Amino acid sequence: MRQADGQTDVPDVVALVLAAGKGSRFDASGARYKPIQPLPDGVPMVYAVCHTLLQHIDAVSVVCGPRQEAVRHALAGLPVNLIHCPDADRGMSASLRCGIRHSPARVGWIIALADMPCIHTNTVRAVASRLRQDGRIVRPQFQNQPGHPVAFASQFRDELLQATGDEGARAIVRRHPEALTLIAVNDPGCLLDIDTQEQLRGLGKTGGLFAPQ
Numbered sequence: 001m002r003q004a005d006g007q008t009d010v011p012d013v014v015a016l017v018l019a020a021g022k023g024s025r026f027d028a029s030g031a032r033y034k035p036i037q038p039l040p041d042g043v044p045m046v047y048a049v050c051h052t053l054l055q056h057i058d059a060v061s062v063v064c065g066p067r068q069e070a071v072r073h074a075l076a077g078l079p080v081n082l083i084h085c086p087d088a089d090r091g092m093s094a095s096l097r098c099g100i101r102h103s104p105a106r107v108g109w110i111i112a113l114a115d116m117p118c119i120h121t122n123t124v125r126a127v128a129s130r131l132r133q134d135g136r137i138v139r140p141q142f143q144n145q146p147g148h149p150v151a152f153a154s155q156f157r158d159e160l161l162q163a164t165g166d167e168g169a170r171a172i173v174r175r176h177p178e179a180l181t182l183i184a185v186n187d188p189g190c191l192l193d194i195d196t197q198e199q200l201r202g203l204g205k206t207g208g209l210f211a212p213q
Contacts, residue, residue: 019114020065118189147190
């Protein structure tokens with residue numbers, strides 16, 4: 001696994017996977033750290049997210065908090081960068097700022113969440129392609145509902161570095177509605193984040209969400 005500090009070339013597009021949250025809704029005790037929990041097929045959640053992104057994006061960085069070694073183990077074998085965020089407890093924006101600072105990109109970033117393992121590779125391809133075609137802010141939508149991952153062109157770097165609280169980059173999208181491109185996708189997974197253990201168990205009953213796309 002490559003370390004972020006070891007990068008010498010600046011890639012065009014970087015996918016940032018935010019995996020530093022406490023996941024208190026998933027397990028208030030913290031005993032079951034959400035990003036590394038196995039899906040119905042046995043694959044750790046964060047591994048599934050990164051594997052999907054790597055189908056169309058060469059550079060993937062995973063932003064971790066205090067459970068960095070557990071995430072590293074869950075990602076064993078994947079060519080991703082692991083970034084430690086020392087102030088991850090300050091909210092999602094802290095992880096976002098850390099990821100942007102340590103993952104320079106010429107064209108822009110695709111922001112993904114470690115608890116959204118059902119996104120199709122076709123969705124990633126559509127978002128990445130539009131970003132590379134001079135898209136400024138790119139977001140997939142399923143049945144008119146905006147989903148993830150969300151892409152930001154490099155022109156928004158300064159604003160991404162100023163994000164605060166748990167809102168992440170949503171404030172930037174609101175400030176720049178003229179820059180937003182929505183791409184219709186046939187992918188319910190772009191709306192599905194796993195907040196609870198019940199949701200995770202229920203995935204095994206949906207049939208087909210984790211089939212290769």
